[in-house]
Amino acid sequence: MKVRFWGTRGSLPVAQKSSAVRDKIAAALVAADGRRFADTAEAARFADDTLDFATNGTYGGATSCVEIEAVGGPSDDGAFIVCDLGSGLREFGLNAMARCAAGHARLYHVFLSHLHWDHIMGFPFFVPAFDPGAKIVIHSGHPDAETALRRQQEEISFPVAFDWLRADISFRTLEPGQRYPIGAVTVELIAQHHSHVSYGYKFTDADGKCAIYSTDSEHKIDRMDGESAFVDFFTECDLVICDTMYSLADSISMKEDWGHSSNVIAIDLCHEARAKRLALFHHEPTYSDADIQRMHRESIRYEELTREAAPLDVICAYDGLTVEI
Amino acid sequence: MTGGNLVWTAQARDTLRVVSPAGRIDESTATAFAEHLAQEIEVAAGDGAKQLAIDLSLIDYMSSRGLRGLTLAQRKSGDHGITIVLVQPNDIMREILAISRYDMVFKVYDTIELVPSGAL
Numbered sequence: 001m002k003v004r005f006w007g008t009r010g011s012l013p014v015a016q017k018s019s020a021v022r023d024k025i026a027a028a029l030v031a032a033d034g035r036r037f038a039d040t041a042e043a044a045r046f047a048d049d050t051l052d053f054a055t056n057g058t059y060g061g062a063t064s065c066v067e068i069e070a071v072g073g074p075s076d077d078g079a080f081i082v083c084d085l086g087s088g089l090r091e092f093g094l095n096a097m098a099r100c101a102a103g104h105a106r107l108y109h110v111f112l113s114h115l116h117w118d119h120i121m122g123f124p125f126f127v128p129a130f131d132p133g134a135k136i137v138i139h140s141g142h143p144d145a146e147t148a149l150r151r152q153q154e155e156i157s158f159p160v161a162f163d164w165l166r167a168d169i170s171f172r173t174l175e176p177g178q179r180y181p182i183g184a185v186t187v188e189l190i191a192q193h194h195s196h197v198s199y200g201y202k203f204t205d206a207d208g209k210c211a212i213y214s215t216d217s218e219h220k221i222d223r224m225d226g227e228s229a230f231v232d233f234f235t236e237c238d239l240v241i242c243d244t245m246y247s248l249a250d251s252i253s254m255k256e257d258w259g260h261s262s263n264v265i266a267i268d269l270c271h272e273a274r275a276k277r278l279a280l281f282h283h284e285p286t287y288s289d290a291d292i293q294r295m296h297r298e299s300i301r302y303e304e305l306t307r308e309a310a311p312l313d314v315i316c317a318y319d320g321l322t323v324e325i
Numbered sequence: 326m327t328g329g330n331l332v333w334t335a336q337a338r339d340t341l342r343v344v345s346p347a348g349r350i351d352e353s354t355a356t357a358f359a360e361h362l363a364q365e366i367e368v369a370a371g372d373g374a375k376q377l378a379i380d381l382s383l384i385d386y387m388s389s390r391g392l393r394g395l396t397l398a399q400r401k402s403g404d405h406g407i408t409i410v411l412v413q414p415n416d417i418m419r420e421i422l423a424i425s426r427y428d429m430v431f432k433v434y435d436t437i438e439l440v441p442s443g444a445l
Contacts, residue, residue, distance in 0.1 A: 060418055178362075190363070221393045221396060221397065222397075224355075224356075224390055224393065240351065246392075247425060247426035248389055248392060248425040248427065249425055249426035249427050249429055249430045250426065252393060252396050253396075253430055262389070262425070263424075264388075264389045264424065264425050265389045268388045268389045268390065269354070272352055298423075298424040299424075301420065301424065302420075302421065302424045302425075305386055305417055305420060305421060306351075306388055306421075308351070
């Protein structure tokens with residue numbers, strides 16, 4: 001199984017300002033300390049080997065969109081599997097069209113965590129939706145998913161109506177507690193605390209590899225007993241993608257009831273569940289690359305401080321990251 | 326006194342009550358930790374205390390449930406006009422408070438003697 005992150009930012013797409021790029025260049029020049037490079041390839045190697053990620057790259061600014069690639073199993077129809085339709089979907093769509101041109105099936109299974117704007121805003125820009133030979137099945141725990149997608153393409157919001165899309169688009173409502181063989185995976189979902197409810201998904205492939213997509217999930221301070229359901233859901237999973245938008249202090253004070261969680265709670269849940277790897281996800285849009293990198297380093301340290309059994313590998317998702325499970 | 330696997334000691338200093346839990350505050354002990362803190366708030370209120378200082382010097386570590394137990398205690402103590410402060414965090418607890426940003430929502434003192442008298 002492979003997991004590709006096409007959009008990892010929370011709430012709102014963001015872009016680098018010119019001053020941020022200049023600061024990265026300035027930091028790189030200082031790190032180079034006057035050395036000379038034969039060509040850009042050598043300079044790129046220096047950047048990869050020497051500079052930290054916040055200097056030599058960026059976590060990106062597209063909103064939630066994650067691809068699960070799996071093969072095998074009795075229900076494998078060769079389809080793409082995509083979690084959420086945030087602004088990262090646009091780039092996924094272009095990439096998928098190229099793969100289809102190389103022979104990939106023009107089938108898409110989409111799984112929606114919920115219907116908030118940042119998780120559906122990419123769909124009007126999803127090129128495969130204009131492909132008359134494409135089939136798109138949008139799975140959701142929400143029976144009103146179609147209403148949400150149609151509404152954002154009404155004339156008051158967007159120039160291209162939903163009915164102008166040419167792909168065969170259908171909607172399917174899923175129920176928590178059930179196991180659904182869909183494409184090359186078995187899918188389960190869990191209800192999460194978020195405005196208008198959100199759903200976390202578990203994808204298990206034919207080899208038993210497992211990935212969790214759990215974003216926009218607040219773990220309420222007055223319902224800590226309910227976290228055992230998430231521990232059960234995450235149990236021994238190979239990769240858990242978690243909403244880690246806020247610090248713990250923010251999530252239970254000023255930003256309580258905003259529907260998001262923290263790096264600290266995600267690590268505790270994964271420790272208890274004996275999960276193997278955690279991907280920090282749904283990054284706060286006001287965070288710079290340096291802020292996200294600091295949060296990642298602090299998360300690794302918290303994992304070390306609170307570890308009681310096997311280590312949990314804490315990675316930080318960024319737009320363009322591919323994780324092999 | 327024990328709560329879960331934690332060992333507690335407590336002392337009163339005028340309007341300041343100091344409680345000192347010892348052990349690990351994780352998923353298995355966090356509930357008992359929060360419940361014991363709630364009892365200490367009642368005791369502090371009965372004694373006319375204005376501050377409850379939680380001595381963190383003997384805490385091996387505290388998970389998010391323990392930290393959230395501190396927040397629940399903070400909310401309860403506010404109803405009694407009692408301010409909770411954290412004192413003597415060891416190196417591990419100091420890091421955990423910083424990572425969770427709990428050092429932004431609680432006043433943290435290096436020693437009990439540095440806690441100002443009277444409500445903060």
